Amino acid sequence: MRSEEREKPSTPLFTQSSILNPSRNYLGLVPLVVRGRPLRSHFCLRVVITGASSGLGLALARHYLEEGAVVAAVARRAELLQALAAEFPGRVFCYALDVRDAAAIRGAADDFISRVGVPDVVIANAGVSVGTLTEYAEDIDAYAQVMDINVLGMVKTFQPFVASMREAAGRPPSPLSSPRGGERERHFTLVGIASVAGFRGLPGAGAYSASKAAAIAYLESLRVELHGSGVKVVTLCPGYIRTPMTDINPYAMPFILEADEAARRVARAIARQKSFAVIPWQMGLVGMLLRLLPRWLYDRLFAHAPHKPRGLL
Numbered sequence: 001m002r003s004e005e006r007e008k009p010s011t012p013l014f015t016q017s018s019i020l021n022p023s024r025n026y027l028g029l030v031p032l033v034v035r036g037r038p039l040r041s042h043f044c045l046r047v048v049i050t051g052a053s054s055g056l057g058l059a060l061a062r063h064y065l066e067e068g069a070v071v072a073a074v075a076r077r078a079e080l081l082q083a084l085a086a087e088f089p090g091r092v093f094c095y096a097l098d099v100r101d102a103a104a105i106r107g108a109a110d111d112f113i114s115r116v117g118v119p120d121v122v123i124a125n126a127g128v129s130v131g132t133l134t135e136y137a138e139d140i141d142a143y144a145q146v147m148d149i150n151v152l153g154m155v156k157t158f159q160p161f162v163a164s165m166r167e168a169a170g171r172p173p174s175p176l177s178s179p180r181g182g183e184r185e186r187h188f189t190l191v192g193i194a195s196v197a198g199f200r201g202l203p204g205a206g207a208y209s210a211s212k213a214a215a216i217a218y219l220e221s222l223r224v225e226l227h228g229s230g231v232k233v234v235t236l237c238p239g240y241i242r243t244p245m246t247d248i249n250p251y252a253m254p255f256i257l258e259a260d261e262a263a264r265r266v267a268r269a270i271a272r273q274k275s276f277a278v279i280p281w282q283m284g285l286v287g288m289l290l291r292l293l294p295r296w297l298y299d300r301l302f303a304h305a306p307h308k309p310r311g312l313l
Contacts, residue, residue: 051126109160169230204307239283
């Protein structure tokens, strides 16, 4: 139920906007003062975000950057990534690529790890939302694209990082100085952005609902696979987020959040390493109600609900 960035094939563009000390890149050390503000510690969180050029992805990138993180910003539109890098000199790595391109994502992952180190958080946020109807043959391609981006794109985003994160999680903490001395404990987290729309099939949004239901199931499988490895898997299901794409929705959007507020709540859930969270919590109650409705009542209530416009891909 959120507005997401559309990803299209493109030639990968890897550009560094980092001033990290080359001798300390792996440790992710950064200056103690960033943009005039002291960091909370000597250590810098390393975050990878797909769909980082607009909507929730851009808001998340800005949130983490304002907290002093180093961010790998992944999206199709290079010019928007460069604009983000200009806002935060020295701490943005731009990767202009399509999440459907496994080789491009692998190249970006290898580049980021070699320069900065294993990321602490990887957020698979890129996705698309579009109205679809099975009766139209021309919508078959839209179904394929939505599933490819929203589900396989998530798999392709995580895959290059899993082994290195597992290996890093198995190492003892680095004995580096901190303001209070001692060692720094690192946490590694894979985050999948799903949706409340994956709880039940929404009419006119068969591709989107199916893709988000598949993402929820996939993330649960991955969470169990990585249980005890030191790598956490977090499933986040946002409700409505205000963006230009949600402005065209011809229906009410209860509990809609501004992108910046949604990003703050998402980051808070990630920091708590919650296995599953719905944002905002009110949409969690709505989702629970939808799940509890018997099929005959659900069909009657939603049979004539407004549909998201078709043909947006």
